[in-house]
Amino acid sequence: MDAFVAGSRGRPALSFLCPKISLFSPPSHSWFRWLVGAPRVLPPFTVAAVLRPIHGDHDAIDLPREADEIRGLLPRGFDIIGVLLVGGEGSDADVTRALEQARALRELLFGVAASHGLVGGHMDAATGEIRFVVSESGWTNSVEGSVVTWEDEPGRLLWEKGCLLRCELLLKLPLYLRPDVNSGIEGQFSSLIESTVAKLRDPHVYYLVEGPITSSQSHRSIILRGDDLSFDSHTHGNSRTDSCTTSIVTCSEFFTEKRYDLSLTRETADAIAITVNQSAPSLKPGGTPVVEYFPASAPASLIVITLKLDILCYSSIDFPVAAAVSELVIPGLADQMIVMKRIIASEITQQAQLQPFHFIPSGWHVPVTAIYNTRYGETEERQSELRKELHLRLGLPLASS
Structure with missing residues (x-):
């Protein structure tokens, strides 16, 4: 009903x-x-x-x-x-x-x-x-x-009306540390995230959008440029887009086969894949590279933070894919960077190795994402505590000790 x-x-x-x-x-x-x-x-x-x-x-x-x-x-x-x-x-x-x-x-x-x-x-x-x-x-x-x-039939309602988008992105962010290692890390990291998100909205960034592989081993794919995306909307999941025209590619067009066997729709098996290409255009002929010097105000050391971003988004199948990238995928990448920043900043000297994992909890129909520090072993106390908290939040039974 x-x-x-x-x-x-x-x-x-x-x-x-x-x-x-x-x-x-x-x-x-x-x-x-x-x-x-x-x-x-x-x-x-x-x-x-x-x-x-x-x-x-x-x-x-x-x-x-x-x-x-x-x-x-x-x-x-x-x-x-x-x-x-x-x-x-x-x-x-x-x-x-x-x-x-x-x-x-x-x-x-x-x-x-x-x-x-x-x-x-x-x-x-x-x-x-x-x-x-x-x-x-x-x-x-x-x-x-x-x-x-x-x-x-809750699964049918979820997946007949909606679909998943998945985006993986590897980032290497430079962070300069003062001898007082905890000084200003949060601020530096926040600035790096803001500049990275701004680059994702650059007109020269390309997004490869690929649908799931069909039984005939084919799939629909298109390339979106930053110019194709709209960043005027700040709906944050509040509204539906009604401005779709026949020239706009919707998410449904990436699913060429009927999706009746919804029992096969698991964490990412039926997701539209989004790949980011941040390659800048070549320098114009005759252009000369410019190097600028910015002296540090105090002694500093450089560390490179590696972020392996991996996000899922849930969209209406009738939603324009360009709008889904701008209103869901890019904000989703920003969300995951913010979450990772909090973890890394608290363990800056430990070289955290963060890895997102997607799964559908038992009894659920909605996927969730857990971020683990793979530097810890499965049996280490911190990792066990994180799993316990996740089980409590999701209402899952705790493993017996």
């Missing part, structure tokens, strides 16, 4: 693509559940997955830390659309607070207020009954909801 259709006849409706048991099992120290949707692709107030806060408790959640980690975990295109409180009294104040927390986390993630609707709700842990309110377009006025549905 389409919950949006049901709700459009009266009060708003809420639809879940995840099983009800995932909301309260296994037990959690926090009553809060972050509700994840995809406003670009799925109907309003459709919950694709549920995340659990792991920093702070239900009285004082550490929202900045939550935003930092969720930014690297969810593919661009998925978004926070609400908060559900599981257990507790479920008073009007609780439901309102849930809505406020959703709004606050959403703004920390993207730097702007949500223009899509947000949900605040309460679930009775004993009966499973859900009471919720929605705030249209992220505004403060809320409306009591009515219908709650649990989709029978």
Whole structure:
């Protein structure tokens, strides 16, 4: 049943693509559940997955830390659309607070207020009954909801309406360190990220876009230039593009075969591949290279930071691929650089070797990305702690010791 259709006849409706048991099992120290949707692709107030806060408790959640980690975990295109409180009294104040927390986390993630609707709700842990309110377009006025549905074929809804894009990019960034190794690292790293993102938007950058290989061993591919991309939009997952014309290539055109066997759609098997070519045009004939000298204000040493970026994005199949690159892929690369910056800056002398891994957790239909420092062994304490935190956030059982 389409919950949006049901709700459009009266009060708003809420639809879940995840099983009800995932909301309260296994037990959690926090009553809060972050509700994840995809406003670009799925109907309003459709919950694709549920995340659990792991920093702070239900009285004082550490929202900045939550935003930092969720930014690297969810593919661009998925978004926070609400908060559900599981257990507790479920008073009007609780439901309102849930809505406020959703709004606050959403703004920390993207730097702007949500223009899509947000949900605040309460679930009775004993009966499973859900009471919720929605705030249209992220505004403060809320409306009591009515219908709650649990989709029978959640994977079909996700992958008939949407698709994945994947981009891998190897970067080597120069970082100059003072003898006081911790001095100004965050600022330098942030400047490097800003300049790198600016280069990705350069008119001379090329993007090779390739669809999945078909049964006939062929695939659709095109080349986009920076000039073909639009950077005027700052939707951050809020809106759909309605300006598509027949001359615009949409994501659906990269899937020449019908995608009925959705059980085969796993982490990246059905993704559109995006390859970045940053080769600058050759110097004009007669051009003379210029070298500039910038003296250092203090003794410094050079280290080269290697970043192996690997991101997934979730887009509507009807979305123009050029818009998907500019509004999803490039911001997604920036997100992953920011997450890696936080890890590397805290271990600058240890030469962290970061590697993103994509997977679909058990019971989920949405892929997530975990970034591990491969310098650590599988059994080392830090690596084990990271896996434990990830399992807690995803609601997965912990391995027995």
